[in-house]
Amino acid sequence: MLAKFILKRIIILIPVLFGISIILFIINRILPGDPVLAMMPMGVRAELFDDVYRSIYLRLGMDRPIWEQYFRWMYSFFIHGDFGFSTMYSRPVTEVIGTPLRNTIILNVTVNIIYLLIALPIGIRMAVKRGSLFDNGWQVFSLATFAMPAFFLAITLIFIFSITLGWFPVGGMPNPVFLQGANLLWGWVRHLALPVTTLVIISLASAIRFIRNAMIDALSQDYIRTARSKGLSEKVVIYSHAFRNALIPISTIIVFTLFALIGGAAVTEQVFAYNGMGRLLIRAVEGRDRMIIISVAMLFSIVNVFAALVADIIYGLVDPRVKLK
Amino acid sequence: MSNNDNTGKKIGKSFLSMFKRLFVRDKIELNVLEEEALQTPMKAVFKRLIVNKIAIIGFCMFVIILLFSFVGSLVFPLNEVHTELTHFNIRPSRNFLNYPSELNDSNIINIVSGVSFSAALTDDGNVHMWGTEPNLELPGVSDFILNVPQEVQDAFIVQIEAGMRFIIALDDEGNLHGWGHAGHGQTTLPDTISGPVLMVGGGISRIVAGSMWSAVILGNGNMHVWGSFQAEQNFMVPFEAMGRIVDAFAVDVNMILLLDDGSIMPMGVRGTEFYTNVPPELMDGSTRVEQVAVTNRNVMALDEHGTAHIWGSMIDGLHRFPEGMTPENVVHISAGYRNFIAVKENGDVYVWGADDYGQNNLPRGIENAGVHAVFANAFQFYAVDEDNNIVSTWGNRGYLFGSDHFGRDIFTRLVHGGRISLSVGIIAVVISTVIAIIIGLASGFFGGWVDHTLMRVADIVDALPFLPLVVILSFAIGDTLDQAQRMYFVMIILGLLSWQGLARFIRAQLLIEREKDFVLAARALGIKQRSIMFKHILPNVFNFVIVQVTLSYATFILMESALSFLGFGITEPVPTWGNMLTSAQETMVIQYFWWRWIIPGLFLIAACLSINMIGDALREAMDPKSQER
Numbered sequence: 001m002l003a004k005f006i007l008k009r010i011i012i013l014i015p016v017l018f019g020i021s022i023i024l025f026i027i028n029r030i031l032p033g034d035p036v037l038a039m040m041p042m043g044v045r046a047e048l049f050d051d052v053y054r055s056i057y058l059r060l061g062m063d064r065p066i067w068e069q070y071f072r073w074m075y076s077f078f079i080h081g082d083f084g085f086s087t088m089y090s091r092p093v094t095e096v097i098g099t100p101l102r103n104t105i106i107l108n109v110t111v112n113i114i115y116l117l118i119a120l121p122i123g124i125r126m127a128v129k130r131g132s133l134f135d136n137g138w139q140v141f142s143l144a145t146f147a148m149p150a151f152f153l154a155i156t157l158i159f160i161f162s163i164t165l166g167w168f169p170v171g172g173m174p175n176p177v178f179l180q181g182a183n184l185l186w187g188w189v190r191h192l193a194l195p196v197t198t199l200v201i202i203s204l205a206s207a208i209r210f211i212r213n214a215m216i217d218a219l220s221q222d223y224i225r226t227a228r229s230k231g232l233s234e235k236v237v238i239y240s241h242a243f244r245n246a247l248i249p250i251s252t253i254i255v256f257t258l259f260a261l262i263g264g265a266a267v268t269e270q271v272f273a274y275n276g277m278g279r280l281l282i283r284a285v286e287g288r289d290r291m292i293i294i295s296v297a298m299l300f301s302i303v304n305v306f307a308a309l310v311a312d313i314i315y316g317l318v319d320p321r322v323k324l325k
Numbered sequence: 326m327s328n329n330d331n332t333g334k335k336i337g338k339s340f341l342s343m344f345k346r347l348f349v350r351d352k353i354e355l356n357v358l359e360e361e362a363l364q365t366p367m368k369a370v371f372k373r374l375i376v377n378k379i380a381i382i383g384f385c386m387f388v389i390i391l392l393f394s395f396v397g398s399l400v401f402p403l404n405e406v407h408t409e410l411t412h413f414n415i416r417p418s419r420n421f422l423n424y425p426s427e428l429n430d431s432n433i434i435n436i437v438s439g440v441s442f443s444a445a446l447t448d449d450g451n452v453h454m455w456g457t458e459p460n461l462e463l464p465g466v467s468d469f470i471l472n473v474p475q476e477v478q479d480a481f482i483v484q485i486e487a488g489m490r491f492i493i494a495l496d497d498e499g500n501l502h503g504w505g506h507a508g509h510g511q512t513t514l515p516d517t518i519s520g521p522v523l524m525v526g527g528g529i530s531r532i533v534a535g536s537m538w539s540a541v542i543l544g545n546g547n548m549h550v551w552g553s554f555q556a557e558q559n560f561m562v563p564f565e566a567m568g569r570i571v572d573a574f575a576v577d578v579n580m581i582l583l584l585d586d587g588s589i590m591p592m593g594v595r596g597t598e599f600y601t602n603v604p605p606e607l608m609d610g611s612t613r614v615e616q617v618a619v620t621n622r623n624v625m626a627l628d629e630h631g632t633a634h635i636w637g638s639m640i641d642g643l644h645r646f647p648e649g650m651t652p653e654n655v656v657h658i659s660a661g662y663r664n665f666i667a668v669k670e671n672g673d674v675y676v677w678g679a680d681d682y683g684q685n686n687l688p689r690g691i692e693n694a695g696v697h698a699v700f701a702n703a704f705q706f707y708a709v710d711e712d713n714n715i716v717s718t719w720g721n722r723g724y725l726f727g728s729d730h731f732g733r734d735i736f737t738r739l740v741h742g743g744r745i746s747l748s749v750g751i752i753a754v755v756i757s758t759v760i761a762i763i764i765g766l767a768s769g770f771f772g773g774w775v776d777h778t779l780m781r782v783a784d785i786v787d788a789l790p791f792l793p794l795v796v797i798l799s800f801a802i803g804d805t806l807d808q809a810q811r812m813y814f815v816m817i818i819l820g821l822l823s824w825q826g827l828a829r830f831i832r833a834q835l836l837i838e839r840e841k842d843f844v845l846a847a848r849a850l851g852i853k854q855r856s857i858m859f860k861h862i863l864p865n866v867f868n869f870v871i872v873q874v875t876l877s878y879a880t881f882i883l884m885e886s887a888l889s890f891l892g893f894g895i896t897e898p899v900p901t902w903g904n905m906l907t908s909a910q911e912t913m914v915i916q917y918f919w920w921r922w923i924i925p926g927l928f929l930i931a932a933c934l935s936i937n938m939i940g941d942a943l944r945e946a947m948d949p950k951s952q953e954r
Contacts, residue, residue: 012781019785031801143941147933149883151890152926155909163916170912266792267887271910281793282891285800293797300790308787 005316009309020301021077025070028294035060035290038087077298084291088284093295097280103173104276107265110192111199112258119204120250123211127219128238138208145205154198154271161194168193171273195272199265203257210253214246221245248318252311259307370868373946380946383938390932394743403741405898407681411489411536411662412732415441415724417920418457421705422718425453432713436700437487437534439505441723442470443705444492448713450481452494456705457723459490460506461917467491470505477502486534487702493539499528501541511539511552518549535575546570546585559593566590574617574624576662581624587613589626598622598638607634618660620678625665627658633667647677657698661706661720666699674699674708682721691717727920730908739925742900747932749816749895750882756820757881758827758874765831769839770858776832783825791822792887799893808899815894819884827873834866868947875940879933886929902929 036056044052057063061072076082083093126135145153162170171194174187218224219242227241266278273279277296284292374380421441432448442456452473460467470492480496491505491512503512511534518541523529527544534540538552540560546568550560559578562570572583579593588610591599599622606612607626616627623637623644633652637644641663646652650667657668664678664685674696676685682704694716696708704721726735768779795818806814838844839862847857886903888894895901902925908914909922 012784015781016784016788019781020788023785023789027797027801031797032804143937144930144934147879147883147930147937149886149890149903149926149929149933151887151906152922152929155906155915155922155926158912159915159919163912266796267891270891278793282796285796285893288800297790297793297797300793301788304788304790305784308784 002316006309006313009312013305013309016305017302020305021074021298022070024294024297024301025073027297028290029066031288031290031293033288033290036062038288038290039085077295083295086284086289086292088287088289088292093291096292097277097295097299100275100277100280103274104265104269104278106188107192107195107199107269107274107276108258110196111203112254114196115200115203115207115257116254118200119207119211122204123208124215124238124243126208126212127215130216135212142205142209145201148202148205150198150202150267151271153201154194154268157194157197158271171271173273173275191272191274195265195268195274198268198272207253207257211246211250214249215242217249218242218246248315251314251318255311255314256307259303259310370943370946374942377942377946379938380942383935383942386931386935387939390743390928390935391747394740394747397740398744401737401740403737403900404681405900407733409681409728409732412440412724412728413730414918414921415459415728415732416457417723417725417727417735417924419723419725421456421721421723422707424455424707424715424718428453429714433700433709433715434713435485436707436709436715437485437492438701438703438705439470439487439492440489440703442487443707444485444487446482446485446494450483450497452477452482452485452492454492466508467506468504472504474502474504477504484532486532486539488534488539489536491534493532493534495529495532499523501529501532503539509537509553511537514541515551518551522549531572533573533575533580535580536577540573540575540580542570542573548573548582563590563592566592572617574619576619576621579619581617581619581626583614583617584610586610587615587629589614589617591624598636599624602636602644604634604636616658618658618665620660620665621662623660623665625658625660625667627655631655631670633658635665641679643678647675650675659699659701661701662703664701664704664706666701666706668696668699672696676706684720686719688717688719726924727918729905729921730914735905735920735924738900738905739902739928742902742905742925743928743932745812745895745899746882746885746902746929749812749819749885749901750878752816753819753823753881753885754874754878756817757824757877758870760820761824761827762831762870764824765828765835766858766863768828769832769835780829780832783828786822786825789822791884794822795819795884795888796891796893799888808896812895812899815885815888819881819888823877823881823884827870827877830873831866831870834869835862838862838865872940872944872947875936875943879936879940882929882933882936902932 036053039056039060040052061069064072076084081094083097085091086093086096089096122138126138129135158170161167168190172191174184174191176184179187219238221242223245224237224242227237232241265276266282268274269276269279270282277300281293281296284296418441421443424443424445428445428447431451434446434448436443436445438444438456439459441459442454445453447453454471454473456471458469458471460470462468467490470490477494477496480494480498480500480502482494482502483497484495486493488505488511491503491507493501493503493512495501501514505512507513523543525545526547529541530544531542532539533542533548535552535556538550538556538560540548540550542548548560548562548570550556555578560580562582566582566584569584569586570582571585573592574581574583579591579597579599581599582590582592584590589603589607591603593599599619603624604626607614607628613629614626615629618625620637620643622640623635625633625635627633631654633646633655635644635646635652643663643665646667650669654670655667656670659666661678661684663681664676666674666676668674672692672695674687674691676687676699678684680686684704684706691708694708695710696716697711697713698709700707700709701720706718706720707715708717710716724734724736726739729735729738764779764783768776798818799814802814835858844857844861847861848854852861882902885894885901886906889896889901889903890906892904892907895904897904897907905925906922914921
């Protein structure tokens with residue numbers, strides 16, 4: 001049953017993936033600049049120029065019909081895992097992407113753990129103490145941070161904690177050449193502190209509201225009244241009966257933020273000069289490195305598609321009422 | 326008595342209601358609950374809205390921001406390409422012209438101005454300063470110019486001159502004092518000039534301040550220039566002028582020397598406008614020159630006969646006299662950075678040139694004030710009368726929200742940036758909403774393969790990473806667009822990539838509403854499918870759409886700002902709230918020039934916050950059940 005459900009979801013994904021790849025392929029074609037010239041080695045003698053140009057042209061397969069180029073690219077991307085050659089770094093894109101991908105995942109996972117640890121208790125408490133000062137206070141916080149541009153928050157944090165107080169570096173990455181062991185770990189903590197704070201605050205705004213509303217929905221159900229009338233303690237009612245049911249909508253939002261931050265943290269990464277995927281993409285756009293641009297965008301899309309799939313499956317798993325069809 | 330009254334009223338009321346029931350059939354008196362149920366939904370929503378404090382506050386905030394941006398744009402026109410590079414990074418203030426009151430009782434000898442400050446020298450040898458501090462306190466490079474050093478306060482000052490961000494002063498013992506920005510060492514005499522050179526030269530007789538350099542004229546008529554490297558290269562005193570220099574009038578790269586026979590001589594970078602069309606009679610000594618005034622590119626000289634001469638660049642019309650002014654009978658001339666001022670014998674004051682800060686708007690009543698002279702050498706003008714008291718001031722009052730790295734007024738850019746940010750947001754919202762409604766309706770209405778296809782398209786748009794894709798698209802297409810097209814491009818791209826959430830929402834609502842009892846009833850009555858859809862189902866969905874659209878307006882404004890912040894949205898020189906913060910990626914800006922990022926940021930937050938407040942209140946008003954939560 002479950003396997004069939006997953007299989008069906010994956011089959012639906014295939015046209016979506018094709019659609020995305022076609023869009024990205026078209027974008028790749030209309031990017032300004034000549035991809036052959038970008039691959040041209042330095043200092044080619046003038047009389048050899050046309051020959052070299054021709055050979056690169058053929059190597060890139062640009063003489064083939066356009067649909068064949070598309071399928072060649074798809075083939076090498078998905079089957080070989082070959083993302084092409086970065087002209088900006090003069091290395092294969094797979095090598096270039098490695099470190100930023102790791103950094104983004106580190107940032108992302110940290111943010112998700114911290115914000116869930118904060119958002120869950122707050123959201124639950126808000127729902128339980130609905131209308132109290134606590135609830136209203138966090139509602140205002142949510143309203144205010146929802147209107148806050150990430151870059152402004154980031155700059156404000158830099159101003160307060162890096163420049164005025166001097167606690168954390170303004171930006172950048174810990175240098176593994178100079179730092180070892182515990183020092184390196186401490187370096188990571190120091191460099192992660194502000195970007196993580198920024199992203200946590202931004203994510204909290206919608207998360208606490210979502211959790212609160214899910215909890216309120218759960219708390220207003222009949223089975224809660226039943227549980228209370230059975231004489232169960234309020235703690236058991238809230239955490240065992242209400243929260244478990246509220247987890248069904250919450251789980252999907254968790255999955256989405258977990259994946260969404262991979263693509264959505266570009267602004268924060270840029271302000272803090274954090275060497276992640278978002279910043280890599282911006283630098284690639286500025287450096288007109290088309291293979292990095294296309295590969296990163298494609299990776300982001302795959303991650304998004306995957307997130308939707310996982311959310312669907314989890315939803316089906318945790319809520320027995322959802323028919324797996 | 327009162328009891329009687331009440332009975333009378335009661336009787337009257339019952340009569341009234343009797344008549345009402347007899348003749349007016351429909352009007353039945355209702356209790357509160359019934360009345361609510363019979364109101365149109367819009368009325369009910371409105372009633373709930375106007376008692377909601379959050380809605381009122383949000384609405385007022387938003388209206389203020391709208392007025393600020395749209396009416397402000399009409400009141401404060403913006404010249405997008407106008408820059409005043411000398412005015413970079415000036416603090417927010419409006420006090421450039423607010424001279425201290427003690428000047429009213431003293432005899433003013435001279436007033437000199439820098440970019441944002443002015444200094445007055447009075448005949449008791451004191452220096453008074455006012456305005457806004459243009460410098461950061463960086464040890465060794467600059468200190469606060471408004472803090473007059475103790476040695477200057479103790480000395481008897483006979484001459485002061487102001488550069489862009491520094492001041493030099495000469496005291497009665499021939500000592501040079503300087504303070505303010507000293508990045509080129511322009512505030513202190515260099516070792517090569519001090520000591521023996523001064524002794525041989527007969528001490529300092531005059532001092533001259535350029536934009537970033539200083540010069541001294543010695544008693545023997547020689548001149549020494551120091552400060553910025555360029556200035557030292559530029560100002561080689563010509564052989565003919567050596568030993569004959571009486572005074573000098575300076576701007577950036579040029580100087581007009583006044584020689585002992587009353588003739589003048591341009592000096593500095595060759596080939597600038599200072600050398601073109603110089604009246605020959607002023608050069609050969611046949612006519613003595615009394616006063617000289619120099620702007621950035623032009624020179625005006627007043628000869629012994631009271632006739633003014635003018636030459637130099639044609640920019641801002643400074644190469645000729647204004648209409649209605651004759652060059653004769655002039656008693657005083659002076660020049661701002663881009664303006665000339667002339668005072669006639671009869672007290673008429675003329676000012677002409679650039680008009681970016683209201684320099685040419687003479688204050689009212691100045692004709693009858695008996696103006697004797699006007700002190701100006703930047704953008705702040707001070708008119709004084711026979712008794713050497715200030716009678717009138719005009720020119721640049723300051724920058725309300727400070728200035729940026731190009732010396733542009735942040736206030737004006739904020740006003741116009743708001744207009745652009747808010748309009749880009751609203752048009753993007755309209756585009757995305759229209760697409761969402763069409764696709765959502767089509768999907769929910771037709772179902773089947775249309776639904777399937779459209780939802781897969783929504784899946785694709787959902788999966789495309791938003792910010793990266795917009796960055797890529799803006800890079801791919803943006804280069805070929807001009808500024809206006811780029812704005813539309815940003816609107817369209819934002820709208821095209823963010824309809825899918827609302828479309829899904831509409832579709833889902835349609836599916837839910839379709840199963841409700843009133844639809845079943847309508848169908849049973851034999852009403853056509855289409856009119857069920859548009860007349861019965863759609864109005865129910867419409868409420869939700871309005872809430873969603875309001876909330877997504879704020880999101881679009883944030884999106885545009887993020888995009889412009891990264892440099893991929895609307896680009897300079899067109900201002901938006903986002904791209905005004907772009908330069909705040911530099912630590913220097915974050916640390917010292919707080920007004921350049923806090924102020925646009927706060928406006929952005931205020932706009933989005935007010936919109937969100939309205940959206941939240943709307944949601945509560947339209948869905949009273951959520952209020953009970």
